[in-house]
Amino acid sequence: MSAGRIAAIVPAYNEAGAISRVVEEIRAFDRAIDVVVVDDASTDDTAAVAESLGATVLRLPFNVGIGGAVQTGFRYALHEGYETAVRLDGDGQHDASQLGKLLAPLERGEADFVVGSRFVEDAGAYRPPLARRIGIRVFARLVSLLCRQRVTDTTSGFLALDRVGIELFAAEYPHDYPEVEATLVALRSGLRLAQVQVDMRERETGSSSITFVRSLYYVVKVTLALLVASLRRYPRIQGASR
Amino acid sequence: MTPLRVTIVGVVASVLLILVVLELVRGRRLKERYALLWLATGVALLVLSAWRGGLNTIAGWLGVTGYPPAVLFAVATLFIFLVLLHYSTVISKLTDENVELAQRLALLEERVGRAGTGEPPTRSG
Numbered sequence: 021m022s023a024g025r026i027a028a029i030v031p032a033y034n035e036a037g038a039i040s041r042v043v044e045e046i047r048a049f050d051r052a053i054d055v056v057v058v059d060d061a062s063t064d065d066t067a068a069v070a071e072s073l074g075a076t077v078l079r080l081p082f083n084v085g086i087g088g089a090v091q092t093g094f095r096y097a098l099h100e101g102y103e104t105a106v107r108l109d110g111d112g113q114h115d116a117s118q119l120g121k122l123l124a125p126l127e128r129g130e131a132d133f134v135v136g137s138r139f140v141e142d143a144g145a146y147r148p149p150l151a152r153r154i155g156i157r158v159f160a161r162l163v164s165l166l167c168r169q170r171v172t173d174t175t176s177g178f179l180a181l182d183r184v185g186i187e188l189f190a191a192e193y194p195h196d197y198p199e200v201e202a203t204l205v206a207l208r209s210g211l212r213l214a215q216v217q218v219d220m221r222e223r224e225t226g227s228s229s230i231t232f233v234r235s236l237y238y239v240v241k242v243t244l245a246l247l248v249a250s251l252r253r254y255p256r257i258q259g260a261s262r
Numbered sequence: 263m264t265p266l267r268v269t270i271v272g273v274v275a276s277v278l279l280i281l282v283v284l285e286l287v288r289g290r291r292l293k294e295r296y297a298l299l300w301l302a303t304g305v306a307l308l309v310l311s312a313w314r315g316g317l318n319t320i321a322g323w324l325g326v327t328g329y330p331p332a333v334l335f336a337v338a339t340l341f342i343f344l345v346l347l348h349y350s351t352v353i354s355k356l357t358d359e360n361v362e363l364a365q366r367l368a369l370l371e372e373r374v375g376r377a378g379t380g381e382p383p384t385r386s387g
Binding site: 241 | 293301
């Protein structure tokens with residue numbers, strides 16, 4: 021199975037300073053990948069910069085949050101018939117030169133959903149602040165427990181999907197702080213997960229969307245979402261577990 | 263001292279509230295974002311109902327000398343105000359966004375109509 025046409029979904033909010041490098045690095049990895057920037061109602065020139073580089077730009081009329089923005093990209097990939105979608109953040113923290121690692125399990129037909137994890141190997145270079153590291157580990161443990169499958173990094177937004185994964189996330193993707201819950205939804209729906217070790221960069225411009233004040237909301241919301249979602253029934257997706 | 267029956271009714275009612283909210287979230291009829299304040303309401307009322315000594319102490323602080331369960335009503339009312347105020351801000355945001363969507367749709371239909379068939383675009387998928 022080949023990866024077919026590939027869409028690179030890049031959610032961006034006020035990333036005019038970083039977006040051109042992101043687009044160019046994806047092109048440098050593979051010119052055939054279609055870059056789709058989802059502009060979440062930026063107040064700077066993010067959309068214009070991306071457009072000037074020839075990327076497809078989906079402009080949201082108002083800010084819908086990271087999950088809603090990413091899902092816009094998945095819906096575009098679904099409607100435009102892409103076989104494969106990858107997601108990279110518009111701030112440049114995901115290194116497009118590592119896309120090959122994410123795409124390999126899809127090309128071998130071994131997975132529907134590939135996550136670039138910072139913690140497959142214990143000695144990864146990524147060392148976030150202590151509170152964040154604890155949060156990342158706790159959510160990974162919780163999802164592993166609820167899904168009875170070892171998941172090393174549930175907060176990574178660096179991922180690749182086959183057509184089955186695109187269909188699932190186009191239909192169902194949480195709107196705020198989506199990554200942890202999306203991992204659980206994917207596993208519960210029977211998608212085959214692969215995790216590959218990646219390194220992530222420190223962001224270069226702008227600031228992280230997760231401020232200290234929002235951390236509490238993040239933890240409470242995600243925990244509630246996980247516990248409730250694990251009580252739901254998810255239809256097993258046909259063709260996911262071959 | 264709080265009558266035992268008030269304690270029992272309070273505990274049952276707050277547990278019911280928590281269970282109903284969780285079931286609504288599970289059935290996707292309520293988003294987590296809007297469930298959190300309701301859950302906080304349920305937990306606060308549950309704690310105050312079940313912890314009888316605490317209710318008396320707090321009533322003492324507030325100068326409620328005659329009937330400690332009045333504090334339960336006060337707390338419930340406070341949370342209802344918070345939920346309503348929260349919803350008012352949510353509705354305001356939705357109103358603005360809805361107007362913007364309608365405006366963008368009107369502009370888009372005009373542009374599509376001018377560019378192509380002259381028909382308004384049909385909705386797909």
